[in-house]
Amino acid sequence: MWWQIHNLEAKIKHRRTLQTCARCGFYYPKIETSCHHCFEMSDEDVLRNLAQKKYFRVGLGKSMLLGALFILLIMYLF
Numbered sequence: 001m002w003w004q005i006h007n008l009e010a011k012i013k014h015r016r017t018l019q020t021c022a023r024c025g026f027y028y029p030k031i032e033t034s035c036h037h038c039f040e041m042s043d044e045d046v047l048r049n050l051a052q053k054k055y056f057r058v059g060l061g062k063s064m065l066l067g068a069l070f071i072l073l074i075m076y077l078f
């Protein structure tokens with residue numbers, strides 16, 4: 001739909017004003033000199049946060065897979 005495309009264009013435009021932080025991997029505006037996500041964190045904190053994020057993603061993937069298997073099982077039974 002046209003409003004979604006317009007929204008997507010706005011998102012892409014917004015994305016072009018951002019850059020990826022080398023330390024934490026989040027996006028921050030290009031006009032800022034330092035990343036506002038991790039500039040006040042030590043390297044240790046940043047690493048710990050990244051590990052937590054990775055762990056969360058793995059957990060989410062596993063639960064999605066279980067949900068898909070569950071739905072397949074229900075579709076097979078009925």
Ligand SMILES: [Zn+2]
Binds near residue numbers: 024
């Ligand atoms: Zn950062």
